[in-house]
Amino acid sequence: MSPKNHKVRVGISIGDFNGIGPEIIMKSLKDKTITDFFTPVIFGSGKLFTYQKNIFKLNLNFNYINDASQAHGGKLNMVNLVKDNVNVELGVPTEESTKMAIDSLEAATEALMKGEIDVLVTAPINKDEMVKMGFKHAGHTGYFEEKFNKKGLMFLVTEDLKVAVSTHHIPIVQVAENISKEKIKKQIKVLNQTLIEDFNISKPKIAVLGLNPHSGDGGVIGNEEIEIISPAIKELSDNGILTFGPFPADSFFQPSKYQSFDAVLAMYHDQGLAPFKTLAYEEGVNYTAGLPFIRTSPDHGVAYDIAGKNIADEQSFTEAIFTAIKVFKNRSEYNELMTNRMQPRKMSMDNGIDEDLPEETEA
Numbered sequence: 424m425s426p427k428n429h430k431v432r433v434g435i436s437i438g439d440f441n442g443i444g445p446e447i448i449m450k451s452l453k454d455k456t457i458t459d460f461f462t463p464v465i466f467g468s469g470k471l472f473t474y475q476k477n478i479f480k481l482n483l484n485f486n487y488i489n490d491a492s493q494a495h496g497g498k499l500n501m502v503n504l505v506k507d508n509v510n511v512e513l514g515v516p517t518e519e520s521t522k523m524a525i526d527s528l529e530a531a532t533e534a535l536m537k538g539e540i541d542v543l544v545t546a547p548i549n550k551d552e553m554v555k556m557g558f559k560h561a562g563h564t565g566y567f568e569e570k571f572n573k574k575g576l577m578f579l580v581t582e583d584l585k586v587a588v589s590t591h592h593i594p595i596v597q598v599a600e601n602i603s604k605e606k607i608k609k610q611i612k613v614l615n616q617t618l619i620e621d622f623n624i625s626k627p628k629i630a631v632l633g634l635n636p637h638s639g640d641g642g643v644i645g646n647e648e649i650e651i652i653s654p655a656i657k658e659l660s661d662n663g664i665l666t667f668g669p670f671p672a673d674s675f676f677q678p679s680k681y682q683s684f685d686a687v688l689a690m691y692h693d694q695g696l697a698p699f700k701t702l703a704y705e706e707g708v709n710y711t712a713g714l715p716f717i718r719t720s721p722d723h724g725v726a727y728d729i730a731g732k733n734i735a736d737e738q739s740f741t742e743a744i745f746t747a748i749k750v751f752k753n754r755s756e757y758n759e760l761m762t763n764r765m766q767p768r769k770m771s772m773d774n775g776i777d778e779d780l781p782e783e784t785e786a
């Protein structure tokens with residue numbers, strides 16, 4: 424549905440409720456005017472949130488619903504997945520909190536796929552505990568890739584710094600064997616399209632990092648740059664995608680360097696996320712690019728060490744909400760523009776053209 428017809432419906436999965444999830448969700452929604460900007464739909468439990476809002480001394484009123492389709496504009500909607508009492512043990516994952524994290528994510532994803540919400544913002548999960556309970560993926564990214572049957576790209580974003588990673592949740596020992604020319608080419612194309620469509624950057628400039636120290640130093644410290652990364656960059660560059668590199672990762676994140684590009688593709692998780700979180704921890708957002716649906720999350724985890732202390736900073740979660748809305752609007756506008764471009768030209772009734780011929784379309 425076009426965002427012109429209604430406020431964007433933002434689905435929220437609650438993650439592990441014994442971490443800081445409910446705290447940052449409620450802090451992000453505490454302003455009474457928040458529903459002027461979007462319609463929140465939390466997939467959680469009324470009893471759980473009532474208990475936690477008292478701990479954090481927050482004054483929020485929820486509209487309890489059984490299904491996301493019943494969500495009302497102007498209200499903080501809560502799909503009440505569990506009606507019984509919930510045992511909260513802030514700071515430690517439990518079977519109950521892990522099960523609800525899975526149920527919340529699954530219910531929210533189903534609503535997203537049915538079009539009952541427009542975007543999904545996920546609060547942090549404990550991957551390890553979820554996997555022990557039968558969840559098949561080491562994170563949301565893998566889960567959505569399976570659900571939507573499409574490869575996603577882990578993309579950490581702020582207004583000024585955007586970092587994607589070629590490999591995400593795999594052991595470091597498997598990184599080199601998971602890098603290939605074809606994969607990098609596909610990822611750069613996804614990144615290019617995402618920057619155009621979702622972030623409204625018309626001619627994106629993309630930097631690519633090397634894998635090895637000093638980008639391999641001409642082959643002395645590894646060959647992946649020569650054999651895989653440079654040929655991928657060259658091919659795309661020859662085809663009009665503004666791609667540069669490979670750059671040595673150790674010096675790339677000096678402001679004068681990274682600020683010359685719209686985004687960077689790092690080769691593995693910590694190569695990209697360590698500098699990103701150092702430069703932009705508070706406001707950073709994790710966006711899964713390349714999927715048919717829009718999903719964001721904060722750039723941090725469950726933070727058990729501070730759960731219940733009322734010191735969790737909600738900024739990254741708030742940014743995740745507003746980034747998802749911005750991407751939704753940009754993508755809708757882009758699609759509208761493209762659809763209009765494809766419309767057949769209107770022809771005058773008396774133009775001498777045989778009406779049985781197919782109408783011409785613009786090139």
Ligand SMILES: NC(=O)C1=CN([C@@H]2O[C@H](COP(=O)(O)OP(=O)(O)OC[C@H]3O[C@@H](n4cnc5c(N)ncnc54)[C@H](O)[C@@H]3O)[C@@H](O)[C@H]2O)C=CC1
Pocket residue numbers: 443447546547548549550551709720721722723724725726727728729734735736737739
């Ligand atoms: N999107 C997701 O679901 C993510 C989940 N995780 C999971 O979270 C768990 C813990 O991971 P860690 O590496 O310890 O990272 P973490 O981000 O949970 O914590 C790292 C440090 O940052 C602090 N911190 C995190 N968020 C904060 C906030 N909003 N305000 C103030 N301080 C904050 C914590 O107190 C801790 O000292 C792991 O199971 C990991 O897999 C980690 C990252 C993202």
Ligand SMILES: NCC(=O)COP(=O)(O)O
Pocket residue numbers: 561562563564565696709720
């Ligand atoms: N480091 C990012 C992270 O752990 C979040 O991953 P995902 O849950 O978005 O796949």
